[in-house]
Amino acid sequence: MSEDLPSPPSSDILADLFDGYRRFRAEVWPERRRLFQSLARDGQSPKALVIACSDSRVDPGMVFNAAPGELFIVRNVANLVPPYNPDGDYHGTSAALEFAVCVLQVPRIVVLGHAMCGGVQALLRGFPVGAQDFVEPWMNGIAAEARARTLQCVAADAEEAQAQCELETVKLSLRNLMSFPWVASRVRDGSLTLHGGSFDIRSGILSHLSDDGSFKPLN
Numbered sequence: 001m002s003e004d005l006p007s008p009p010s011s012d013i014l015a016d017l018f019d020g021y022r023r024f025r026a027e028v029w030p031e032r033r034r035l036f037q038s039l040a041r042d043g044q045s046p047k048a049l050v051i052a053c054s055d056s057r058v059d060p061g062m063v064f065n066a067a068p069g070e071l072f073i074v075r076n077v078a079n080l081v082p083p084y085n086p087d088g089d090y091h092g093t094s095a096a097l098e099f100a101v102c103v104l105q106v107p108r109i110v111v112l113g114h115a116m117c118g119g120v121q122a123l124l125r126g127f128p129v130g131a132q133d134f135v136e137p138w139m140n141g142i143a144a145e146a147r148a149r150t151l152q153c154v155a156a157d158a159e160e161a162q163a164q165c166e167l168e169t170v171k172l173s174l175r176n177l178m179s180f181p182w183v184a185s186r187v188r189d190g191s192l193t194l195h196g197g198s199f200d201i202r203s204g205i206l207s208h209l210s211d212d213g214s215f216k217p218l219n
Contacts, residue, residue, distance in 0.1 A: 032068065039069045046072040049100040051093070051173065052112040053079040053119070057201045060112055072100045077135055078119030079111055080142045081173035084180045094180075102182055107191065109177060113170040113198040120165045123147050125158070146172045167215055170196040174209075 029036075047070050050060045054075045061071060074096040082093060100106045119135065122128065123143055127136045146168035154161045174196050178184050186192035196209030207215040 035068060044069050044072070044104065046070055046100070046104060046106055048072070048108045048110055049074065049097070049106045050110045050112055051076075051079055051081060051097075053077065053114055053117055055114060055117065057116075058112070058114045058199055063112070063199050063206060072096075072104060072106060074100075077138055078117055078123070078143060078169055079113050079173060080119075080138070080169060081111065081176040082142050083176045097177075097180065097183070101180075101186065101192065105191075108193045108195060109183075110195045110197060111170050111173045111177075113166050113196070115163065115166060115198070115200040115202060117162075117166050117169075119143075120146075120169060121162060124150070124161055124165055142176075143169055143172060167198055170198060170209065171213075 047066075049072045050064070051074045052058060052060045054077055060066070060073050060075075064071065074093055076093055080093070081097070082091070084094070085091070086094075097109075101109075119139055120143075122131060122135065123139045124147060127139075146165055149168050150161055150165040154164050174194050177194055178187065183192065183194075187194060196215075198207045198209075198215055199205075200207070205217050207217045210216050
């Protein structure tokens with residue numbers, strides 16, 4: 001039986017994680033103790049739901065300089081929102097969306113894309129070995145429209161296509177959000193607003209989707 005178990009992670013990696021925890025307890029926890037205690041006592045009331053990519057280089061809490069309790073964060077490959085489809089399958093992103101909107105009643109949703117997205121690169125250039133079981137159907141099943149829109153507008157330049165498609169996934173996710181009836185009804189009555197953004201990990205600049213459909217850097 002033991003031979004079927006995965007090998008334990010490197011002790012060096014665990015040591016780094018545990019050291020980080022110790023620094024948190026020594027340096028962060030004393031300053032944030034009251035905040036965490038109030039969150040435990042009163043519950044959460046986040047200012048926004050942020051739907052972001054799982055990419056380890058893009059931390060929404062850091063990008064928005066948010067404190068614990070301020071953001072309800074959902075992360076997946078390429079910050080995608082699937083269309084509304086309540087069936088018997090597993091829908092992690094949709095479940096989190098439902099909880100944030102219908103239970104926590106967040107007043108705003110931000111779809112946060114980013115530069116150099118590996119999911120978008122695979123969508124445009126082909127999926128690497130080992131990413132066929134779930135990544136490929138996830139991207140092709142949801143983001144095919146983003147790829148098609150990109151290829152209609154962008155020529156053969158791979159870097160330009162990558163950048164454009166990253167923005168198209170944000171717009172696509174915002175459109176898909178409106179397929180959820182309890183999102184659409186709240187948007188119509190003004191209790192919920194939807195926003196799009198893109199973070200460039202090379203420059204640290206966040207761009208916001210404006211009303212004219214373009215992404216403009218925030219000052």
